[in-house]
Amino acid sequence: MSGLRERKKAKTRAAIQEHALRLFRDQGYAETTVQEIAAAAEVSPATFFRYFPTKEDTVVLDRLDPVMIELFRGQPPELHPTEALRAAIRQGMDALTAEEWELESERQRLVMNAPELRVRMLDQLYEGIELLATLAAERTSRPTDDFAVRAWAGAVVGVVLATYQTAIGAPLPQYLEILDQAFDQLAAGLPMEP
DSSP states (O other): OHHHHHHHHHHHHHHHHHHHHHHHHHHOTTTOOHHHHHHHHTOOHHHHHHHOSSTTHHHHOOTHHHHHHHHHHTSOTTSOHHHHHHHHHHHHHHTOOHHHHHHHHHHHHHHHHOHHHHHHHHHHHHHHHHHHHHHHHHHHTOOTTOHHHHHHHHHHHHHHHHHHHHHTTOOHHHHHHHHHHHHHHHHHOOOSOO
16 A cells, blocks of 8 residues: 555656646746646645755755666676766666656756755755765675765766756757766866877
8 A cells, every 4th residue: 555655656746846847837937836836737736845845946956866776776786886876877878768858858948057956955065975975885795884885976966967068958869868978078088188
């Protein structure tokens, strides 16, 4: 029974987020109210707040994170964390429908273009570093506070941010190609000359 309840909650959360993103695109982020989002999702404002503490949370919540974590942990143990992450991202993104990719692109655009969301995203970046450090530590049998693990996690977050800035709104195949180039660049290091 709890599995059904969890799926129902996930479906409601996704519906609220999808309606919020569409309203933000159509009306503007600042101009859209929680009441309008709740009405579009056919839930009460109280229900909205059970799923999202603030309007900003409808944008900063990345529904792909739990999927990527599971995919990362499912990669062959001999893969380096970077290659395991690359494979997990590709698998997760390949499973997206065109509509899901459009919503994810819209979410990324909003985060990058609305100053109040960029501030909130900073907290998520630190959480992302912690999460990636935990995953890398599991894979490499190192402690999560190991400097190499933390540096790797920070570099990966930087790669993802650089990809967002370069490929926002790109079709998914192009986005994945740019992400692969960014990971190749991370692996190669920064050359002294172009």
